[in-house]
Amino acid sequence: MAVVFKKTQGLTEKEFHYCPGCTHGIIHRITAEVLEELGVLGDTIGVAPVGCSVLAYDYFNCDMSEAAHGRAPAVATGIKRSLPDKVVFTYQGDGDLASIGTAEIVHAAHRGEKITTIFVNNAIYGMTGGQMAPTTLVGQKATTAPYGRDEALCGQPLKVSEMLATIHGAAFVERVAVDTPANVKKAKKAIKKAFECQIEGKGFAIVEVLSTCPTNWGMTPVDGIKWLQENMMPYYPLGNMRNPWEVE
């Protein structure tokens, strides 16, 4: 019988702990598939964040390091500078990357650090129980924004990809989503390019993935996907913002 679908070698046997309907699992899977397809698993060191994906080090089938909250890009810098021939990636949530770790991600991009960042934007702090993130939408309720995010008090949600795309050292910047099979395929393609960007030594690469948190959004998984499409996508438009193969 022909095998049409099998588990990727990029993931270990460990069962994910993610909530039902959470798209962290899909993002793990496509990232792992890319590493396997590129044949770099044995040469890869991943850096896990603090957030719901804190246990990512148990899931990816490669060497992994667990970083302090927000510091993954600095940890990845230390690894990449010591082992320049290896493939180094960070996997970070929006609280981790866009709040406590803003300086680290901006400066890793600014240095043109040859690492790849998978940035999971679910517009909320998942792990700690649904507090407001810098990416929380205006009007969106969170446990620390019980009346909905007020722009006058908290500003507009931070558009990380747009911000990083202004930085010269950021060679590859793309925003994707994992809401439909077609978009999952596109997301995987972008993640692959982000790793190729690193492997070809072109500079810093980041893929922002719009993701759901049905648990803290207080929705069913299906409604969560719908909410993402109707609310996040208009504010966080999908698309490529920097591509080293297109710009000279």
Added chain:
Amino acid sequence: MAKVLMKGNEAVAAAAIKAGCRYFFGYPITPQNEIPEYMSKELPLIGGSFVQAESEIAAINMVYGAAGAGVRVMTSSSSPGIALKQEGISYIAGAELPCVIVNMMRGGPGLGGIQSSQSDYFQATRGGGNGDYRTLVYAPANVQELVDYTMKAFDIADYYRNPVLVLGDGMIGQMMEPVEFKEPEKMELPEKDWATTGTKGKRKPNIINSLRLDAAELEDLNIKLEAKYTEMEEKEVRYEAYKLEDAEIVFIAYGTVSRITKNAIDLLAEEGIKAGLIRPITLWPFPNKAFAEIPATAKALMSVEMSQGGQMIDDVKIANEGRLPIGFYGRSGGMVPAPKAIAEAAKEMLGGVK
């Protein structure tokens, strides 16, 4: 090898390179800037890497990454910068990674000043980061020791898989003295088979981590760490006992202040007062056992520090176990104790206990 005249800060950097350090991550702060400057000049020439990080927080986390990758790595800073590094130091200790951290202390609290101080003793020996952890702390008193103990720090860090601090101050960082770069004695060191260097498909993934969500597992880690710290307390204590034999008063002083205190001892000797010194070289583990050498002639102890009211004095009290009265002489804010003032304080104390 011939002696060379070197500034303390440059000597630290040169010693680190001699010890095999090829990676340095730092952020500028006075009075230790010659260390990153030296590293930025030398490391690229020998296949290493220097990164001027965006902050001390980033620098120490780069150290975490590099140490996890199994290389010899160092960072340096001065007091407010070391305060920022405490987060990372706790993670490094928790993940059991070896690295060397240099603190050329300046006065505080807060932004403080830029002149010498010893007011980070608590921070260095108690840990400013969270959790049950310890860092071995060397406190060299001259540039030669700065070199010797910086080199040794790399071996000790690798042996115990633990961060090691070299605690100097602005004075030792800025002073020039002749130094010799001796071949350090060889230590049997364990393989770094835990490092994240890529599996090559030949082994199970290695994970560098300080997270233990299971309470029993975290307690197990703490028990393991404690055993390591106990071994350090047994094997790694270093101190100098100076003119203790028939001392009436015993000073306790470390680093640059120990040298000034030796001058005070000479001044007292001129007046027929016998004074001695216990100089901790390791601040943690503290040389409690040195206190067993204090002769029966001693009437008092005196902690001399560049700190207001004293910090090391707490350890002196523990080591003394209530046997002798303990005095203190200190200056702070970048003020340096003068030998004469120390001698006067000692005389006053002796007068009180006679």
